[in-house]
Amino acid sequence: MDGKPAGMTANVPHGTIKFSRKEELCVAKIVAIANQKGGVGKTTTAVNLSSCVAALGKRVLIVDLDPQGNTTTGFGVKKKTLRYSAYDVISGKVKIQDAILRTEFENVSLLPAKNDLAGGEIELIQEENRTSRLKMQLLTCKLDYDYILIDCPPALGLLTLNGLTAADKLIVPMLAEFYAMEGLSQLTSTIKIVRNNFNPSLEIAGILFVMFDQRLNLSKQVEEEVEKFFPGKVFQTKIPRNVRLSEAPSHGKPVMYYDPSSKGAEAYAMLGMELLGETPEPKKEKKRLLFGRRK
Numbered sequence: 001m002d003g004k005p006a007g008m009t010a011n012v013p014h015g016t017i018k019f020s021r022k023e024e025l026c027v028a029k030i031v032a033i034a035n036q037k038g039g040v041g042k043t044t045t046a047v048n049l050s051s052c053v054a055a056l057g058k059r060v061l062i063v064d065l066d067p068q069g070n071t072t073t074g075f076g077v078k079k080k081t082l083r084y085s086a087y088d089v090i091s092g093k094v095k096i097q098d099a100i101l102r103t104e105f106e107n108v109s110l111l112p113a114k115n116d117l118a119g120g121e122i123e124l125i126q127e128e129n130r131t132s133r134l135k136m137q138l139l140t141c142k143l144d145y146d147y148i149l150i151d152c153p154p155a156l157g158l159l160t161l162n163g164l165t166a167a168d169k170l171i172v173p174m175l176a177e178f179y180a181m182e183g184l185s186q187l188t189s190t191i192k193i194v195r196n197n198f199n200p201s202l203e204i205a206g207i208l209f210v211m212f213d214q215r216l217n218l219s220k221q222v223e224e225e226v227e228k229f230f231p232g233k234v235f236q237t238k239i240p241r242n243v244r245l246s247e248a249p250s251h252g253k254p255v256m257y258y259d260p261s262s263k264g265a266e267a268y269a270m271l272g273m274e275l276l277g278e279t280p281e282p283k284k285e286k287k288r289l290l291f292g293r294r295k
Helices: 042-055 070-074 086-090 116-124 133-138 158-166 178-197 217-229 243-251 263-275 282-291
Strands: 029-033 060-064 108-111 147-151 169-174 203-209
Touching (some): 029 042, 042 060, 042 070, 042 147, 042 243, 042 263, 060 070, 086 116, 086 133, 116 158, 133 158, 158 178, 169 178, 178 217, 203 217, 203 263
Parallel strands (some): 029 147, 029 169, 060 147
């Protein structure tokens, strides 16, 4: 990675720009990926969904809001080389345009994170507008992207609240296990709090089952229970257990670049299309994504 800033936007006094109807339609859709329970595939989904949506011709910004920085390393970025990160943006030390990096993957830009973001969350407690810091920064670059995906940490803290306050929609990855139902219940309460206090327009884009084994009766039972509580909000696409999905992060690549023929790559390709509101045949879409790859 060369660490060059991306998505530069000119500084223009507020209120001096008038947008046409066509330009207004180009404002990025902001999607948070969150679940208070850890180990449910949030980062895997953030990395692979963003790369698949980008391969379909959309300009994508992925925001790593997790102090572990796994989304950052998942795109092959070495955290030690970072000049600025999400911490500097959230704390107001730099503009978001100065911290965004162009990745080596087509149409994907990244706001990286490293472990100093954990300290930044503590610092936010004393600050004004502490839940809307990310939202205010994203407002300055929404015209530069078609989709902005936010990888939230596995906890209900100020970082997650910043992600949910900034988002238009929410994707909730979860395992097809009954213990995961408890985490989903907690998240539902969190969504109500966010809607009532910070972001009344927040909607659930969908519940996403990951590491899904359709051969198990338990998986089908959990899916049915979730569908009862969230009718019409469960993604048709299910992400299967897949060795290639597990291996890809160690190579610093989304799975569609690591092994485009894998079941994991095909599943996330289908999820990308579902998010965009399209329902292609799996084989045709898989071929389309392969042709869209950067050589």
